[in-house]
Amino acid sequence: MTAASAPEPSSLLLGNCTVLDARVVDGSRPLPDAGVWVRGDRIAAVGPYAEVAARARAAGPVTDLDLDGAYLTPGLVNMHTHFSLSLPGAGGDSVKSMGPHDLALYMADGARRTLHCGVTTVRCVAEKDHADFALRRAIAAGRTEGPRIHTAGRALVCTGGHGHESSDTLECDGPVGFRHGARSQIRAGADLIKVMISGGIAGEHERIHTPQLFTDELAAVIETAHAWGRKVTAHAGPAEVIGAAVDLGLDCVEHGYQLTPQVAARMAERGTALVPTLLVTRCKEFFDELGVPEWMQCRSLGAGPGHLESFATAVAAGVQVLLGSDMPPFWHFEGTNATVRELEYMAEVIGPARALHAGTLGPVRWLGVEDDRGTVQDGKLADLIAMDDDPLDGAAAFRGVRWVMKGGRVVRDDRAAAPGGAR
Numbered sequence: 373m374t375a376a377s378a379p380e381p382s383s384l385l386l387g388n389c390t391v392l393d394a395r396v397v398d399g400s401r402p403l404p405d406a407g408v409w410v411r412g413d414r415i416a417a418v419g420p421y422a423e424v425a426a427r428a429r430a431a432g433p434v435t436d437l438d439l440d441g442a443y444l445t446p447g448l449v450n451m452h453t454h455f456s457l458s459l460p461g462a463g464g465d466s467v468k469s470m471g472p473h474d475l476a477l478y479m480a481d482g483a484r485r486t487l488h489c490g491v492t493t494v495r496c497v498a499e500k501d502h503a504d505f506a507l508r509r510a511i512a513a514g515r516t517e518g519p520r521i522h523t524a525g526r527a528l529v530c531t532g533g534h535g536h537e538s539s540d541t542l543e544c545d546g547p548v549g550f551r552h553g554a555r556s557q558i559r560a561g562a563d564l565i566k567v568m569i570s571g572g573i574a575g576e577h578e579r580i581h582t583p584q585l586f587t588d589e590l591a592a593v594i595e596t597a598h599a600w601g602r603k604v605t606a607h608a609g610p611a612e613v614i615g616a617a618v619d620l621g622l623d624c625v626e627h628g629y630q631l632t633p634q635v636a637a638r639m640a641e642r643g644t645a646l647v648p649t650l651l652v653t654r655c656k657e658f659f660d661e662l663g664v665p666e667w668m669q670c671r672s673l674g675a676g677p678g679h680l681e682s683f684a685t686a687v688a689a690g691v692q693v694l695l696g697s698d699m700p701p702f703w704h705f706e707g708t709n710a711t712v713r714e715l716e717y718m719a720e721v722i723g724p725a726r727a728l729h730a731g732t733l734g735p736v737r738w739l740g741v742e743d744d745r746g747t748v749q750d751g752k753l754a755d756l757i758a759m760d761d762d763p764l765d766g767a768a769a770f771r772g773v774r775w776v777m778k779g780g781r782v783v784r785d786d787r788a789a790a791p792g793g794a795r
């Protein structure tokens with residue numbers, strides 16, 4: 373469905389571009405002088421320009437769109453987002469004090485900015501008051517602009533546990549309580565379940581290594597979610613806590629500040645993914661901007677070197693790593709946005725080709741939507757972004773995203789006079 377104000381060309385031909393996607397990791401080559409035919413919200417054909425153009429024109433009237441020699445990739449996927457994030461400090465307090473109407477509009481603004489950064493899909497892993505479901509509905513109906521949203525609703529946490537201070541979590545206790553918590557999020561529309569299983573950076577009364585759930589509680593969450601066809605991801609730091617959770621069937625680890633080679637090997641073996649969120653231990657500038665208190669800043673920056681080492685350990689063990697910023701995905705940070713900055717940090721360890729994978733196809737596979745997204749191929753949704761530099765030369769190329777298409781509709785085009793630029 374599209375917005376009433378945005379008449380959609382039924383047939384659009386993208387040209388003068390080099391097409392590439394994460395299949396380069398498996399040896400496929402970028403395609404220079406490519407044509408991409410977009411029909412409605414999907415890609416109808418990709419290939420050498422002349423061939424694709426002939427097919428498109430044979431099918432009827434076509435609107436041509438010249439991408440000025442850009443590199444065209446799938447839109448980015450940010451697997452750790454909070455549109456309603458409120459950290460300790462003045463900035464967070466102002467978000468916390470918002471009523472439901474202000475909060476919804478604030479989140480909608482963040483969603484629009486995120487899409488314009490080239491992030492066409494997000495996974496929300498704790499949002500306040502179920503406003504994320506309203507936001508997802510509004511975006512899907514074309515009433516507001518934003519990425520495709522997969523959301524956990526409120527994150528499950530033990531009484532007094534990580535993030536309990538805010539309405540983006542739900543306190544539960546005991547296996548019965550956690551089962552109810554998981555079911556209540558699924559009832560509200562959750563696509564996955566998020567659970568806090570250890571302390572973190574933002575909790576004053578806990579440490580990063582504080583275990584927070586008993587085995588029967590976590591088992592209850594995972595069993596319930598899996599029975600309803602939902603994956604479970606966990607905020608988790610220490611290796612012992614993560615190792616036990618992986619054995620219980622956890623599908624994804626957030627942060628993973630203190631992984632050991634043994635636990636990383638177990639994650640790789642069982643297919644548990646890692647969203648490292650490297651930014652959270654290297655974002656002093658962001659914390660300062662929000663007035664985050666000293667105790668939290670110390671804890672965050674202090675965990676930085678170990679966090680990076682832990683990420684490298686996971687990569688060496690063959691763990692699937694996925695892009696996730698934790699900071700609001702659009703937030704202006706170190707000369708770009710948080711999503712791209714996170715991808716750059718990841719690329720320092722895994723290189724640009726695997727970074728492209730971690731930011732597109734890897735997440736899409738985790739989300740179970742590979743048939744629709746993640747590569748530039750016939751039949752998939754036309755969620756595409758264009759930039760001037762080659763992303764295989766460095767993830768910094770994503771700083772230059774200047775054109776964004778979601779579902780066949782151009783939502784950003786920096787060339788003022790461009791056809792579609794005003795849409």
Ligand SMILES: [Zn+2]
Pocket residue numbers: 452454497698
């Ligand atoms: Zn988070």
